Amino acid sequence: xxxxxxxxxxxxxxxxxxxxxxxxxxxxxxxxxxxxxxxxxxxxxxxxxxxxxxxxxxxxxxxxxxxxxxxxxxxxxxxxxxxxxxxxxxxxxxxxxxxxxxxxxxxxxxxxxxxxxxxxxxxxxxxxxxxxxxxxxxxxxxxxxxxxxxxxxxxxxxxxxxxxxxxxxxxxxxxxxxxxxxxxxxxxxxxxxxxxxxxxxxxxxxxxxxxxxxxxxxxxxxxxxxxxxxxxxxxxxxxxxxxxxxxxxxxxxxxxxxxxxxxxxxxxxxxxxxxxxxxxxxxxxxxxxxxxxxxxxxxxxxxxxxxxxxxxxxxxxxxxxxxxxxxxxxxxxxxxxxxxxxxxxxxxxxxxxxxxxxxxxxxxxxxxxxxxxxxxxxxxxxxxxxxxxxxxxxxxxxxxxxxxxxxxxxxxxxxxxxxxxxxx
Ligand code: MN
Numbered sequence: 001x002x003x004x005x006x007x008x009x010x011x012x013x014x015x016x017x018x019x020x021x022x023x024x025x026x027x028x029x030x031x032x033x034x035x036x037x038x039x040x041x042x043x044x045x046x047x048x049x050x051x052x053x054x055x056x057x058x059x060x061x062x063x064x065x066x067x068x069x070x071x072x073x074x075x076x077x078x079x080x081x082x083x084x085x086x087x088x089x090x091x092x093x094x095x096x097x098x099x100x101x102x103x104x105x106x107x108x109x110x111x112x113x114x115x116x117x118x119x120x121x122x123x124x125x126x127x128x129x130x131x132x133x134x135x136x137x138x139x140x141x142x143x144x145x146x147x148x149x150x151x152x153x154x155x156x157x158x159x160x161x162x163x164x165x166x167x168x169x170x171x172x173x174x175x176x177x178x179x180x181x182x183x184x185x186x187x188x189x190x191x192x193x194x195x196x197x198x199x200x201x202x203x204x205x206x207x208x209x210x211x212x213x214x215x216x217x218x219x220x221x222x223x224x225x226x227x228x229x230x231x232x233x234x235x236x237x238x239x240x241x242x243x244x245x246x247x248x249x250x251x252x253x254x255x256x257x258x259x260x261x262x263x264x265x266x267x268x269x270x271x272x273x274x275x276x277x278x279x280x281x282x283x284x285x286x287x288x289x290x291x292x293x294x295x296x297x298x299x300x301x302x303x304x305x306x307x308x309x310x311x312x313x314x315x316x317x318x319x320x321x322x323x324x325x326x327x328x329x330x331x332x333x334x335x336x337x338x339x340x341x342x343x344x345x346x347x348x349x350x351x352x353x354x355x356x357x358x359x360x361x362x363x364x365x366x367x368x369x370x371x372x373x374x375x376x377x378x379x380x381x382x383x384x385x386x387x388x389x390x391x392x393x394x395x396x397x398x399x400x401x402x403x404x405x406x407x408x409x410x411x412x413x414x415x416x417x418x419x420x421x422x423x424x
Contacts, residue, residue, distance in 0.1 A: 003102075005095035006280060008409045012098040013106045014116065016046035021403055021412020024098050027091050028236070028271035028413075029076055032122040039125050041071035041079060043094055044271050044414070048116045050094065055115055060097060060105060064089050075129040076272065080216035080235045081350045087216075087235065088276055124270030126177045127238070128214055128351040133175060133266075134341060135210075135242060135258075135355045136167040138332035140286065142360040145372045150250075162290060165332035165340050167357075170242075171263035175353065178270050178416045184394060184423040185264035187248035201423035202245035202261075204377075205392040209310050209368030209400055211327050212240040212355040213334050214272060221347040227298045230335040231275060233348065239269035239308075239400045239416035240355045246371055246391070268353075269400070269416035277411050281305045281404035283328050292336070295343055302333035306413075308359060308402045310368070315395030317385030322373060325359050325366040327402075394422045 003010070005027050012024040022028070022044040032042045032049050042049040052071035055061050064086065070079050080087060097105045105112055137143055140157070143166075147156030160166065176182075184205055190197040216235035219225050225233060242262065249261025285303035306327040313319035337354055358368040367373045370391055374380050380388040392398065397419040403412035 003092055003096040003099060005091050006276065008280075008407050010095060011100045012045060013100050014045045014048055014098055019410070020046055021410065021414050022046055023409060024095055025409045026273065026277050026411045027094055028273045028277065029079070030127050030271045031074060031076060031125040033125055034117060034122050039074035041073065041076060042117075042122075044119070045098055045116075047119050049119055049122050050098075051115050051117060054111075055097070058111060061090065061093055064093060066090070074125065075351070076127050077129050077351045080128070080214070084216060084232060084235065084275070087274065091274060091276065124177060124179070126175075126268065127270055127272050130172040130175055130351050130353045131349045132352045133170040133172040133355070134167050134352070135170045135262075135357060136165050136332065136337050137357040138165055138330045138337065139357055139359050139368070140331040141329060141362055142358040142368060142372065145360060145367065149371070149376050162288070163292065164296070165337045167337070167341070168257050170258070170266070170355075172353070174263055175266045175268055178267055178418070180267065181419045181421045182243055182265040182267070183421050185245050185248065185260070186423050187245060187260050188251060189247045190251040197251060202247055203391070204246035205420060206244045206246050206370045207310060207392065207398045207400075208242035208244055208358040209308055209323060209325060210240040210242050210355045210358060211237055211306065211308070211402065212268070212353050213237050215338075215348050215352045215354070216350055218349050219342055219347055222345040223347075224342040224345060225338055225348070227296065227335040227339040230338040233338060234275050234334060236272040236274040237278065237413070238272055239402050239413045240353075241267040241398060241400055241416050241418055242355055242358070243267070243418070244369070265418070267416055267418040269413050271414045273411060273413055278304050278306070278404060280406060280409070281411065285333050286329070286331050288331070295339060296336045298333065298335050302335050303328045303330060304404065306402050306404045308368075308400065311399040311401070312383060312389065312392070313397040313399065314383060314385055314387055314393070317383065317387070319397075319399060320383040322381055323366060323368055325361045325368050327356070327359060329361045330356055330359060392420050394420055396420050
């Protein structure tokens with residue numbers, strides 16, 4: 001029987017609760033630890049993690065040509081470097097093993113008990129080692145909002161914005177796994193009322209709602225990747241919170257761009273949702289006008305209909321949803337981002353992370369940062385516990401969630417969580 005994981009008809013003998021992010025059609029890859037296991041690779045199904053090391057060592061993945069020990073590693077880099085085709089074969093084999101009517105694993109009680117670990121018993125780790133991190137600025141609504149606030153609403157977009165996907169090189173070393181606390185950064189801030197800057201904890205700490213992709217293949221220095229080739233290089237996607245200290249950022253960024261207002265921490269969701277799993281959720285992106293240069297031209301649907309939301313949970317009190325957006329709004333798609341990134345011959349590496357930039361939608365409730373949601377402090381948000389927020393306070397936890405949904409199939413990302421602790 002040839003089973004493809006994307007088949008919406010498939011059901012699993014592993015219980016998948018309604019509304020779960022991880023049905024059999026998803027099968028995202030991640031790295032997990034337990035009390036008994038050091039970091040190894042796994043796949044999410046319902047409320048369980050499937051241990052890929054156990055499956056591989058016990059013959060359940062035979063015939064796929066996988067190198068020995070490929071899952072017994074603290075990062076997915078060597079696995080994803082095999083390429084999208086081998087990863088697709090693994091995902092399809094897992095879908096087969098987990099399918100109703102396929103007995104190999106289901107009827108092998110001893111194997112099943114070891115291979116399926118309740119999510120409540122695992123600690124998710126960084127899924128990949130990230131050699132390089134790039135942050136784009138691909139949401140027209142976000143760029144327009146920021147341009148309107150800080151420059152001129154009539155000329156909110158700078159002249160280059162519709163001709164190229166603007167981006168900058170971020171810092172990879174401070175990207176952390178979901179659940180890692182973030183200390184409020186200190187830095188140089190220029191208060192409006194004073195002539196000279198001060199050094200103090202940021203007063204304008206913000207989140208940025210982003211989706212990021214991870215590359216699984218490299219190009220050699222001097223060569224470029226076309227928009228048509230780009231998808232061979234893209235393994236999958238994660239949710240990304242690009243924490244930002246707006247006051248540090250505003251004072252430092254001229255003329256070279258983002259630096260210490262950004263590199264104190266960024267948070268990644270732990271499950272890498274494959275590009276394959278998102279195939280059914282492709283949609284057309286916004287019309288691009290003026291027409292892009294030929295090296296940025298794409299054919300077909302290159303955007304993804306992924307619902308995104310951000311919640312803020314204060315130290316005392318329940319979480320409040322403060323933003324609902326969607327990745328489909330992005331003006332520049334991932335094919336264009338990767339083609340543009342390498343058009344000068346820049347070499348990309350396995351495990352590199354490319355974030356979309358803040359994903360804002362057209363309506364005020366869909367803005368992907370506090371800066372926009374409260375319009376630079378002019379309209380503080382009210383939380384469910386009655387408190388107001390202009391920017392994040394110590395003790396606030398920011399939770400980003402994301403999922404695509406169609407025909408009863410929900411491909412979720414889990415959540416990307418980080419709590420703000422006082423400055424050190
Ligand atoms: Mn960003």
